[in-house]
Amino acid sequence: MAVRSLATRKTLTLGLNSTRLTQSRALQTFSLPDLPYDYGALEPAISGEIMQLHHQKHHQTYITNYNKALEQLHEAIQKGDSSTVVKLQSAIKFNGGGHINHSIFWNNLSPIREGGGEPPKGSLGWAIDTNFGSLETLIQKISAEGAAVQGSGWVWLGLDKELKKLVVETTANQDPLVTKGAHVVPLLGIDVWEHAYYLQYKNARPDYLKNIWKVINWNYASGVYEKESA
Amino acid sequence: MACHLLLTDFTLPLKSPKLSHSRQQRKGRSNGSRKVSTTVAYYGLKTPPYNLDGLEPYMSKRALEVHWGVRHRGFVEDLNRQLRKSDILYGYTMDELVKTTFNNGNPLPEFNNVAEAWNHDFFWESMQPGGGDMPKLGLLGQIEKDFGSFTNFREKFVETALSLFGSGWVWLVLKRQDKRLAVVKTSNSINPIVWEGIPILNLDMWEHAYYLDYKNDKAKYVSMFMNHLVSWNAATDLLETCKLTATRICRAPYLGGFEPDICFIERYR
Numbered sequence: 001m002a003v004r005s006l007a008t009r010k011t012l013t014l015g016l017n018s019t020r021l022t023q024s025r026a027l028q029t030f031s032l033p034d035l036p037y038d039y040g041a042l043e044p045a046i047s048g049e050i051m052q053l054h055h056q057k058h059h060q061t062y063i064t065n066y067n068k069a070l071e072q073l074h075e076a077i078q079k080g081d082s083s084t085v086v087k088l089q090s091a092i093k094f095n096g097g098g099h100i101n102h103s104i105f106w107n108n109l110s111p112i113r114e115g116g117g118e119p120p121k122g123s124l125g126w127a128i129d130t131n132f133g134s135l136e137t138l139i140q141k142i143s144a145e146g147a148a149v150q151g152s153g154w155v156w157l158g159l160d161k162e163l164k165k166l167v168v169e170t171t172a173n174q175d176p177l178v179t180k181g182a183h184v185v186p187l188l189g190i191d192v193w194e195h196a197y198y199l200q201y202k203n204a205r206p207d208y209l210k211n212i213w214k215v216i217n218w219n220y221a222s223g224v225y226e227k228e229s230a
Numbered sequence: 231m232a233c234h235l236l237l238t239d240f241t242l243p244l245k246s247p248k249l250s251h252s253r254q255q256r257k258g259r260s261n262g263s264r265k266v267s268t269t270v271a272y273y274g275l276k277t278p279p280y281n282l283d284g285l286e287p288y289m290s291k292r293a294l295e296v297h298w299g300v301r302h303r304g305f306v307e308d309l310n311r312q313l314r315k316s317d318i319l320y321g322y323t324m325d326e327l328v329k330t331t332f333n334n335g336n337p338l339p340e341f342n343n344v345a346e347a348w349n350h351d352f353f354w355e356s357m358q359p360g361g362g363d364m365p366k367l368g369l370l371g372q373i374e375k376d377f378g379s380f381t382n383f384r385e386k387f388v389e390t391a392l393s394l395f396g397s398g399w400v401w402l403v404l405k406r407q408d409k410r411l412a413v414v415k416t417s418n419s420i421n422p423i424v425w426e427g428i429p430i431l432n433l434d435m436w437e438h439a440y441y442l443d444y445k446n447d448k449a450k451y452v453s454m455f456m457n458h459l460v461s462w463n464a465a466t467d468l469l470e471t472c473k474l475t476a477t478r479i480c481r482a483p484y485l486g487g488f489e490p491d492i493c494f495i496e497r498y499r
Contacts, residue, residue, distance in 0.1 A: 053445055053446055057445070057446045058446055061446070090395070094395045150342055150418055150419070151396055151397035151398075151417065151418035151419075151436075152396040152397045152437075153396075172396065173395050173396035174395075174396075193437065194397075194436065194437035194438045194441060195437050195441060195446060198437060198438055198441045198442070199441060199442070199445075202296050202300065202438075203296060203300050203301050203304070203438070
């Protein structure tokens with residue numbers, strides 16, 4: 001059960017529980033990570049109502065279904081039931097992807113008073129200028145590609161570690177960025193599923209994409225960039 | 231085969247002066263005389279066969295104002311904008327346009343708009359005030375034949391709706407080759423007519439279809455649709471027409487003129 005911390009800021013990690021110990025290998029399942037800010041802290045860019053539903057309902061559902069699929073997979077592997085193993089792949093990709101993507105997303109956002117919206121400095125800022133010309137150009141590109149996603153999906157700023165450059169990508173449904181390349185690391189992801197904005201922005205996804213930049217946590221993206229490009 | 235003109239309210243793009251001009255142009259062309267100026271075709275936004283508050287409390291007026299009034303309207307307007315620039319796509323029925331722009335799985339830019347316009351027209355007509363309950367007579371018989379029982383069908387429909395990953399639609403279709411009903415799900419804006427399935431009912435499972443009324447509670451939305459909204463009258467009409475004529479179903483009237491060999495469905499209100 002997620003507990004919001006009002007007074008302190010917690011580091012966000014993927015919650016891991018070890019459940020049953022079966023033979024020599026324990027199945028690790030997952031739990032909902034806490035948000036490092038209150039539900040209402042990102043207003044007016046993203047409403048508290050959306051943040052609460054998004055975290056407590058949508059993300060939790062992905063985790064619940066991911067854990068269920070993992071348990072079924074664990075059992076199928078032990079029984080040598082290949083057909084079930086293969087059949088479960090789409091549920092794992094969807095729900096596991098949902099967990100991965102949302103865990104990154106909560107880190108990508110930050111209240112304005114905690115640095116949300118402040119442009120990236122240091123090596124990421126420089127890399128953005130080199131790869132895209134300016135931060136404004138990058139923001140426009142990400143917003144345009146996010147608006148153009150048909151159906152549900154995500155828009156990403158990633159680091160291609162092989163080509164050593166920044167890339168803007170989109171993924172469908174809950175496909176994580178790694179589906180675009182094993183060497184592509186997510187720095188920033190923006191959820192463009194309707195549940196991420198509909199209650200507040202209705203059909204106007206471009207407005208959501210315009211406003212979200214005010215609460216984007218470039219510090220986190222910079223941290224990942226520095227670590228992955230070292 | 232009898233053909234009736236479907237009487238519906240159209241929201242015509244009245245600000246465009248080209249519309250009446252294009253009718254003249256069409257007549258000119260069919261007589262063989264040559265005209266130099268461009269001829270264009272437009273689709274209209276059909277209003278649902280009930281007031282926007284007619285589906286309350288199961289689908290709110292507010293939801294319909296946004297879903298029909300903004301989103302569906304947007305598809306029609308964007309489509310018309312695209313068609314203005316296209317000479318090749320002139321003169322298609324909506325069915326034909328969906329199939330052509332689907333382009334065997336490599337969709338053209340117009341596909342999303344025309345398919346979503348089609349899908350939403352069909353969706354409003356798949357519902358009615360005081361809907362739900364069960365089909366009767368012929369359709370019920372067909373469902374029992376193809377699914378075992380109505381309960382089995384309903385379970386299958388609900389399960390399919392809830393197991394869709396991402397955005398999409400759920401359909402009750404008549405499979406032409408197999409001559410049987412089936413429940414299918416499609417992603418994003420895909421429509422079964424591209425695979426020669428004949429739609430009988432659909433349900434919009436994009437989040438925007440239920441989020442304002444049900445937030446993330448998909449199961450409740452689908453349940454309310456089955457219990458209170460689904461129009462078995464509409465479904466019965468379609469199935470009977472399919473069986474009698476065994477031809478393609480045409481949905482949206484063709485605004486560029488009246489083509490005598492296009493068949494329209496008369497809808498009971």
